[in-house]
Amino acid sequence: MTTAKDSPALPTAPALTPLRRARERFLTGLPLPDDVPTEVAAAWRRARFFGVPHDLTEPARPAPPAGSALLTAARPVLERLEPPLSSGQSAVVLTDERLRVLWSGGNAPHDERCPDLSEREVGHNSAALALRSRSRAEVHGPEHFLDLWQNVSAVSVPVLAPENGRILGTVTVASGLCAERSPHPGAALAEATVAAVEAELLTRSRTAERVLLDAYQQAAARPGTAVVALDGRNRLLNETAAGLLPPSALEALERSTAPNGPNGPNGLDEPHAPNALHEPHGPPGPHGTHGPPDPAAYALTLPDAAGTAWITQVRHRGAVIGVVAVVEPPVGPPARPVGPLRVALAGRSVPWRHATSRAAELARSLEPLLLTGERGTGKAFLARELLAARGGPAPLVVDAAARPATGAIDGWANTSADGRTVTSVTDRPLLLRHAELLAQADVASLNSLLDAHPHAPLLVTYTPGTPPGPCLQRLLDSLAARSVALPALRERPDDIRELLAELTPGPAPGEPPLTWTLEALHALERHPWPGNVAELAHLVRSLAARRTVGPVRRAELPDPVREGPPARPLSPMEHAERTAVLEALRSHGGNKARAAAALGIARATLYRKLRAYRS
Numbered sequence: 001m002t003t004a005k006d007s008p009a010l011p012t013a014p015a016l017t018p019l020r021r022a023r024e025r026f027l028t029g030l031p032l033p034d035d036v037p038t039e040v041a042a043a044w045r046r047a048r049f050f051g052v053p054h055d056l057t058e059p060a061r062p063a064p065p066a067g068s069a070l071l072t073a074a075r076p077v078l079e080r081l082e083p084p085l086s087s088g089q090s091a092v093v094l095t096d097e098r099l100r101v102l103w104s105g106g107n108a109p110h111d112e113r114c115p116d117l118s119e120r121e122v123g124h125n126s127a128a129l130a131l132r133s134r135s136r137a138e139v140h141g142p143e144h145f146l147d148l149w150q151n152v153s154a155v156s157v158p159v160l161a162p163e164n165g166r167i168l169g170t171v172t173v174a175s176g177l178c179a180e181r182s183p184h185p186g187a188a189l190a191e192a193t194v195a196a197v198e199a200e201l202l203t204r205s206r207t208a209e210r211v212l213l214d215a216y217q218q219a220a221a222r223p224g225t226a227v228v229a230l231d232g233r234n235r236l237l238n239e240t241a242a243g244l245l246p247p248s249a250l251e252a253l254e255r256s257t258a259p260n261g262p263n264g265p266n267g268l269d270e271p272h273a274p275n276a277l278h279e280p281h282g283p284p285g286p287h288g289t290h291g292p293p294d295p296a297a298y299a300l301t302l303p304d305a306a307g308t309a310w311i312t313q314v315r316h317r318g319a320v321i322g323v324v325a326v327v328e329p330p331v332g333p334p335a336r337p338v339g340p341l342r343v344a345l346a347g348r349s350v351p352w353r354h355a356t357s358r359a360a361e362l363a364r365s366l367e368p369l370l371l372t373g374e375r376g377t378g379k380a381f382l383a384r385e386l387l388a389a390r391g392g393p394a395p396l397v398v399d400a401a402a403r404p405a406t407g408a409i410d411g412w413a414n415t416s417a418d419g420r421t422v423t424s425v426t427d428r429p430l431l432l433r434h435a436e437l438l439a440q441a442d443v444a445s446l447n448s449l450l451d452a453h454p455h456a457p458l459l460v461t462y463t464p465g466t467p468p469g470p471c472l473q474r475l476l477d478s479l480a481a482r483s484v485a486l487p488a489l490r491e492r493p494d495d496i497r498e499l500l501a502e503l504t505p506g507p508a509p510g511e512p513p514l515t516w517t518l519e520a521l522h523a524l525e526r527h528p529w530p531g532n533v534a535e536l537a538h539l540v541r542s543l544a545a546r547r548t549v550g551p552v553r554r555a556e557l558p559d560p561v562r563e564g565p566p567a568r569p570l571s572p573m574e575h576a577e578r579t580a581v582l583e584a585l586r587s588h589g590g591n592k593a594r595a596a597a598a599l600g601i602a603r604a605t606l607y608r609k610l611r612a613y614r615s
Contacts, residue, residue, distance in 0.1 A: 016177075020142040020150075027054055040124070040143050047123030047145040055147050056122065069319040070094070070159065070168045070197075071102040073204050077196040078103055081189075090186055092193065093117075093172040099127055102169065117172075122146055127170045130156035134167065136191065138184045141177045151177045155184035157194045162202040163233055171197070208321040215314045215324045226329075228253055228309070231322035241327055248365055249306035252455065253325055256300060256311060297326075303367055303455040305330050346502045347495035351487035356382065359484040363390055366429075368450065368458040370479035373486035376534030379461040382486065383431055387459065395429040395459070400437040429457040435475070436463050443471045450478050489529040489536065496525050499533065503540045514544050515551040523554050526564045555590060559583065581609060 022036045026044055047054075074094055081092055085106030094103040099117040117127040123145025129137035140153045154174040158167050171193045173186030209231070216229035216236055226241035230253060237245070245253075297310040309325040347353070362369050363386040371379040387395045432438075438446075449456060460479060468476060489495070504514045516524075529535055539561070543552055554562055559582035584595040596606040 016141045016143075023142045039129075043119070043124035043129075043143075044145055046119055050120045050123075052119075052121065052123045052145060054123070054145055057148065067319060068096060068102055069321070070096060070201075072317055072319050073200045074103070074159075074197040077193060077200060078105060081105065081193065090173055090175045090189075092189070093127070093174065094169060095127055095172070096169045097131070097167050099131060099170070117170075125149070126154040126156035127172050130158050130170050130172075131167060134158055134160075136187065138187070140184075153178040153184055155187045155190050157190045159194050159197055159201075162198055163205060168201075204317065208316045211316045212314050212322040212324075215312075215322075219312075219324050219326055226327040228325045228327065229314075229322060230254060230256075230325070244327060244329060245302070245306055246365075248367060248455070249302040249309075249327075252300065252303055253309060253311075255454075256323065300325070302327070303365060305366070346498045347492060348498060349487075349492035349494045352492050352495055355484055355486050359386060360389075362482050362484065363387075363459075366457045367455045368460065368479055368482060370460045370462060370476070370483035371486060372462045372464060372483060374488050374532055375463050376532035377486040377488060378533050379463075379486055380431075380433055383433075383459050383461060387429055387431065393428045395431045397431045397433070399433040400439075400442070401434040427457070429459060432458065432460045434463065435460045436465055436468070436472070438472065440469065440471055443475055447471065447475055447478070450475070454478075489532040490527075493525040496536070497521060499536060500524075500540065503533075503537045505541065505544050512549065514540075517551045517553050519554040520552050520557060523557055523562055523564060527561045559585070577609070581606065 018033070018035065019040070022033050023044070026032055026041075032041055071094065078092065078094060082105045085092060089107055091104060091106035093101055095101050095117055101115045101117065114122050116122070117125055119125075119128045124139060125144060126137045126139040129139060136155065136157045138153070138155045141150055144150060144152065152174055153176065154172055156170045156172040159169045159171060160166065161168050171190050173184070173190045173193075175184070175186055178184060212229055212231055213236070216227060219225065219229075220227040220238045224240060226238065226244045228235060228237040228241050228245070228250070230236075232254075235250065235254065237250075297312045300309045300311055302309055307327050307329045309327045311323050311325045313320045314322045314324060347356075359369070359371065359382060369386075371383055373379050384395075432446075446458075450458075462476065500516065507513045524536075531538070539558065543556065559579075563582055580599065581595070584598050585592065588594040588598065592606055593603050596603040599606070
């Protein structure tokens with residue numbers, strides 16, 4: 001690889017000479033001087049991180065974006081500029097919001113043009129800087145990363161959508177290296193071009209709104225038809241659609257028109273590419289029902305069993321300006337809503353009722369749900385209860401603690417022939433336990449699945465512990481909006497007695513049921529239960545197996561439960577000492593004199609230590 005020292009001699013402005021030397025040091029691996037602007041040094045480092053070669057001569061040439069609404073609006077303005085540009089020494093370049101070149105004209109310096117001006121492809125440049133800063137930006141000579149732009153000065157201005165201020169692209173004016181770094185002599189031309197393009201966009205948007213409204217009114221003319229019109233910024237729905245569609249269905253329709261949504265890489269700017277959840281047409285039913293109202297419509301299955309939306313793209317002047325969706329209600333009985341929880345998940349405390357009611361509310365939808373909480377809090381029991389109450393096919397249960405989840409996830413989600421793209425998911429819910437133990441490959445598969453199908457019927461349990469890695473954190477972040485944290489048992493001691501009644505196994509014929517003395521109940525309610533409900537269930541089963549008659553007394557409880565938690569945090573030495581004392585007391589039936597003798601200490605010392613643990 002050549003370095004900047006091997007580059008041909010370039011015209012040098014006095015103010016840029018130190019920066020040119022600094023760039024040469026950077027490319028040869030030497031430390032940068034302190035006087036290099038911070039933003040320029042950071043841009044050079046990003047280019048090196050992205051692997052951009054500074055001596056790039058043949059940039060990648062991706063397929064140009066098709067059907068750009070920005071180019072359609074800007075073309076009349078740019079074509080008026082082309083004649084004067086052809087006789088000068090400047091070039092004008094129009095890019096989209098991903099910095100792909102849509103149009104270029106004029107005389108670029110040495111005709112060194114690139115079809116993609118993103119930093120990942122060509123390093124630091126004015127278009128990338130304008131996109132990031134949302135304002136006019138200039139880059140001169142050695143501030144660029146590429147060798148071929150060392151004698152180029154450029155100024156770029158972002159193009160903003162007049163309705164909402166979203167960046168639609170950039171306009172760049174490039175020329176030979178300016179004697180003075182700023183202001184660029186083409187700055188006024190770039191700003192005037194952007195102003196003219198934005199004015200044209202505003203005029204077209206008003207006309208487009210009228211076209212979309214006409215399409216909506218035509219679709220809604222038939223009585224009883226549920227119709228929604230969307231343009232990526234606004235939505236219009238009639239009374240029938242308002243009564244039929246839940247919020248999740250409206251969100252799914254809006255996502256179909258959002259930038260980078262299912263309609264294509266540029267949202268409404270590109271034609272729709274059908275996939276497994278978007279069929280190009282459906283089988284017509286009797287009298288034309290259950291089929292597309294328009295031959296060009298495609299089907300979108302809405303979440304929460306809201307039905308099927310037949311979506312037709314509305315075009316104006318060659319560009320997609322919005323969609324009109326005609327919604328068919330679901331055929332057959334509606335999905336059974338989640339009913340009340342069974343007594344297996346007993347509890348009447350405020351924290352528990354709040355968590356379970358929130359989970360039941362979220363579970364009414366078929367969208368993903370995340371249950372978090374300490375080990376043993378009942379996440380898996382609650383998950384099964386919610387799935388059973390919702391009805392439908394039996395869930396596919398995958399426990400990451402027992403086996404790798406890759407095969408099960410791949411069987412649940414259908415992928416493309418190359419195995420890289422998730423094309424659809426089955427209707428069978430997936431219950432994924434112990435997500436914190438998933439292999440990184442499994443987490444990546446789930447992230448890809450949720451990117452493609454955010455409404456997949458997925459229920460995940462997660463036990464917080466060690467900090468999650470970036471891949472798992474991304475999965476948790478994507479599920480955070482639909483997550484419920486179950487409270488630990490120590491946070492709801494009022495539920496202990498009700499839980500005991502449900503966890504206690506039924507007595508054998510002719511035997512009395514297991515009961516508890518008041519002292520034993522108080523001890524159970526004071527215990528912190530690090531293992532939560534699972535620990536309580538184990539204790540109840542253990543006592544029930546060896547009980548014969550009479551209520552369970554406090555003395556029969558395990559030492560940590562019987563003695564209760566220490567009144568203050570103990571050091572490791574004190575904790576080990578307390579454990580030994582409690583074990584000695586248990587071995588000698590609570591007789592303190594015998595326990596002290598077994599420990600080799602005086603009885604007064606034993607009493608003093610017990611008081612110290614409780615103070």
